[in-house]
Amino acid sequence: MRLFRCGDAVLRQKSGLAIGGPLRSAGLQCCLARVERFFDFQHWLKWSRARGLAISRKKVIATARYVDDIFLVSRFCSASCMAGFVNTTYGSTVSFEEVDASPYTYNNTTVAKFLDFFVHTNGNNCWITPACKNEAYALTGCEKLICKRHYPHPSGTDRVQTQRLIQDLKSRLARLHQLKVVYYQFVICLWLEFNEIIHTSYRVCVLQCAWTRACTDGVKLHAGLDIIDRIRSSLCNRPPQPPPTPSPSHPTPPLCLAPRRPF
Numbered sequence: 001m002r003l004f005r006c007g008d009a010v011l012r013q014k015s016g017l018a019i020g021g022p023l024r025s026a027g028l029q030c031c032l033a034r035v036e037r038f039f040d041f042q043h044w045l046k047w048s049r050a051r052g053l054a055i056s057r058k059k060v061i062a063t064a065r066y067v068d069d070i071f072l073v074s075r076f077c078s079a080s081c082m083a084g085f086v087n088t089t090y091g092s093t094v095s096f097e098e099v100d101a102s103p104y105t106y107n108n109t110t111v112a113k114f115l116d117f118f119v120h121t122n123g124n125n126c127w128i129t130p131a132c133k134n135e136a137y138a139l140t141g142c143e144k145l146i147c148k149r150h151y152p153h154p155s156g157t158d159r160v161q162t163q164r165l166i167q168d169l170k171s172r173l174a175r176l177h178q179l180k181v182v183y184y185q186f187v188i189c190l191w192l193e194f195n196e197i198i199h200t201s202y203r204v205c206v207l208q209c210a211w212t213r214a215c216t217d218g219v220k221l222h223a224g225l226d227i228i229d230r231i232r233s234s235l236c237n238r239p240p241q242p243p244p245t246p247s248p249s250h251p252t253p254p255l256c257l258a259p260r261r262p263f
Contacts, residue, residue: 025067031093032065039089061085062126064114070096071114073121117179130179130189138195151200158206165202165210169193173215186220191227204232 002013044057053060061074061082072082079098086096103112109122117128132138136145151168154161172193176186197207208228215221 028067028094032090035090035093036065039085043088062121064119066115068094068096069115071112071119073110073112073119073126128179129185130176130181132189132192134196135192137199138192141195141199149200151197151202153200154202154206158203158209161202161206162210162213165197165207166214169210169214173220183219183223187223187227190220190224194224194227194231198231198235204228204235 004011004013040057048055048057060076061072063073064071070086072086074082077085083098090096103110105111107122109120112119113131114128116131116133118131120127120129133147134145134150136142137147152164172189176189181189194207194211198204208225211224211228212221215224
């Protein structure tokens with residue numbers, strides 16, 4: 001698990017687990033779960049009893065960890081206080097870089113970005129919605145607005161392109177299924193994904209064939225086919241656009257995107 005080949009040489013990692021290795025996630029989970037349990041049943045009990053609080057940590061600080069990324073929400077503790085709890089919990093086992101998620105509030109609901117999701121909390125409930133990194137690119141087709149390329153440029157025959165898209169679309173469907181998104185969120189995410197695929201120079205017929213073979217849910221299948229038909233109609237009715245002429249004296253201002261509010 002710690003051996004790598006580089007040309008004719010074989011390299012061995014001196015310590016730790018390799019990133020992306022089959023045992024990395026399980027090893028990290030076992031290691032961090034032990035210190036997290038120790039904090040909840042040792043440090044937190046001492047801290048809360050010293051302040052006359054007979055309350056569980058989960059009712060004060062809500063936490064979520066995905067491998068080596070951690071997310072904390074609290075109605076009672078400040079950011080510096082929660083950072084102290086993180087340092088006390090993990091110590092020298094692992095270090096986290098604090099990132100400002102730039103939360104905002106609407107209708108008494110606080111929204112913050114975590115990884116590729118938006119986390120919504122209103123004091124009683126917590127739910128997540130997917131975030132599209134390439135939303136600006138999917139809406140405009142401007143290459144400069146790509147945050148992360150999800151689909152490689154098409155190459156090879158239509159069959160090769162279709163097989164590649166099938167695997168990518170199955171991965172997206174599995175992600176949306178895990179998030180348990182509602183139908184209208186699913187349609188919006190699918191519309192953005194399909195536009196991104198078309199802007200990456202895939203043909204509509206290739207996308208339609210790949211979607212038909214990737215999706216097994218009848219309702220979602222028909223929703224995706226309807227979106228593809230709308231995209232095909234918009235492409236057929238779109239008037240030809242002249243190529244943009246760059247002007248050094250009047251550069252195009254950058255587009256600033258804030259976290260998108262839930263639909």
